[in-house]
Amino acid sequence: MVNLLWGGMILSAIIVAGLNGNMGGVTQTIFSSAEKAVGLAFGLISVMTFWLGIMKIIEKSGFIDLIIFFLKPLTYWLFPGVPRNHQAMNLMLMNMSANLLGMGNAATPFGLKAMEELQKLNQNPDTATDDMCTFLAINTASLTLIPTTIIAIRTAAGAQNPTDILGTTLIATFCSTCTAVLCDRIYRRLNLRKANLKKP
Amino acid sequence: MDLYAFINTISLWIVPGLLFLALFYASYKRIRIFDTFVEGAKEGFNLSVRLIPFLVGMLVAVGLFRESGAMAMLSRLLIPLLDIIGMPPDLLPLALMRPVSGSSALAITTEIMHTYGPDSLIGRMAATMQGSTDTTLFVLTVYFGAVGIKKSRYALNVGLIADAAGLVAAVLICRVVFA
Numbered sequence: 613m614v615n616l617l618w619g620g621m622i623l624s625a626i627i628v629a630g631l632n633g634n635m636g637g638v639t640q641t642i643f644s645s646a647e648k649a650v651g652l653a654f655g656l657i658s659v660m661t662f663w664l665g666i667m668k669i670i671e672k673s674g675f676i677d678l679i680i681f682f683l684k685p686l687t688y689w690l691f692p693g694v695p696r697n698h699q700a701m702n703l704m705l706m707n708m709s710a711n712l713l714g715m716g717n718a719a720t721p722f723g724l725k726a727m728e729e730l731q732k733l734n735q736n737p738d739t740a741t742d743d744m745c746t747f748l749a750i751n752t753a754s755l756t757l758i759p760t761t762i763i764a765i766r767t768a769a770g771a772q773n774p775t776d777i778l779g780t781t782l783i784a785t786f787c788s789t790c791t792a793v794l795c796d797r798i799y800r801r802l803n804l805r806k807a808n809l810k811k812p
Numbered sequence: 813m814d815l816y817a818f819i820n821t822i823s824l825w826i827v828p829g830l831l832f833l834a835l836f837y838a839s840y841k842r843i844r845i846f847d848t849f850v851e852g853a854k855e856g857f858n859l860s861v862r863l864i865p866f867l868v869g870m871l872v873a874v875g876l877f878r879e880s881g882a883m884a885m886l887s888r889l890l891i892p893l894l895d896i897i898g899m900p901p902d903l904l905p906l907a908l909m910r911p912v913s914g915s916s917a918l919a920i921t922t923e924i925m926h927t928y929g930p931d932s933l934i935g936r937m938a939a940t941m942q943g944s945t946d947t948t949l950f951v952l953t954v955y956f957g958a959v960g961i962k963k964s965r966y967a968l969n970v971g972l973i974a975d976a977a978g979l980v981a982a983v984l985i986c987r988v989v990f991a
Binding site: 617618621622624625626627628629632634637638641642644645646648649650652653654656657658660661662663664665666667668669670671672673674675678711713720723724727728730731737738739740744745747748749751752753754756757758759761762763765766768769770771772773774775776777778779780781782783784785787788789790791792795796799 | 818819820821822824826827830831833834835837838841843845848849850851852853854855856857859860861863864867868869870871872873874875876877879880881882885905908909911912916918919921922923925926929930931935936939940941942943944945946947948951952954955956958959960961962963964965966967969970971973974975977978981982985986989990
């Protein structure tokens with residue numbers, strides 16, 4: 613999919629440039645863009661370094677436990693098929709809390725372990741369960757309080773107030789997460805109805 | 813208090829607030845905060861350098877796509893659709909890439925910010941879009957792949973619908989707050 617988009621952009625650009633007789637511009641753009649890219653990566657180092665340091669402190673202090681405490685009731689409602697004290701529930705909580713704090717790197721290992729635990733509750737090992745789909749939906753929508761990378765990029769780009777997009781991001785991510793949960797519930801309902809119809 | 817002031821206040825407080833809480837809590841837990849900070853911060857350089865291939869690949873592609881006039885052609889086709897939500901056509905490559913590849917989308921966001929300025933409406937929309945969802949295809953592939961799930965059922969649909977909702981929300985909310 614990435615390959616398709618990337619190839620599509622470059623190939624169509626060359627064709628259009630050919631039609632417009634602008635081939636010189638193509639070569640020029642390649643070099644100037646590549647140079648810009650490397651400059652940008654180096655600009656990121658400063659802020660990235662600071663945030664990763666802070667994230668480590670958050671990770672080590674167990675600050676995440678506080679978040680987990682508040683998320684618990686919500687996860688019970690989201691994953692009705694998982695027993696409350698099952699290991700899968702704990703791991704999903706850890707994963708969601710880490711995502712909430714913008715600790716994507718820490719969230720993924722918890723998420724993968726959670727999937728393993730969910731798989732143990734699965735009766736058809738090659739088909740996703742309802743709870744797996746819900747977990748995926750929440751992860752793809754990724755409710756985040758602090759998008760650390762974006763703050764870093766905005767700082768590197770010289771924004772006057774790099775964090776002024778936090779409010780809008782919070783609202784947008786809230787919308788996408790609510791949509792994900794809502795769609796997931798609708799699909800669950802539909803499947804339930806289908807299963808009931810099949811029964812004699 | 814109006815909406816703009818409210819969102820602005822959240823934006824100003826959230827980072828210092830979290831920083832304060834995190835350091836306060838860590839000190840209370842007797843964590844050696846500076847040592848821990850350095851330990852984590854070491855990764856900053858590697859992470860930035862690891863982004864270089866993505867940045868180079870995507871910046872060249874988007875740069876060519878825009879400079880050649882191909883983006884203008886695509887935009888002309890899609891303008892009726894984009895006008896409904898008021899999305900600038902320059903955000904199209906980002907919108908297409910966001911669910912597919914996280915690092916590539918990040919690279920495009922960076923490019924947009926440098927071309928139009930981080931404080932432009934387009935730059936802020938790009939930042940908000942980037943932050944509002946995660947890479948659906950990546951999460952799906954990695955999480956289901958790790959445990960050998962082959963039938964993902966409705967998970968992909970839900971992820972993509974949520975992405976679309978986040979995108980529209982990002983455009984609309986930025987129009988209200990920053991325009």
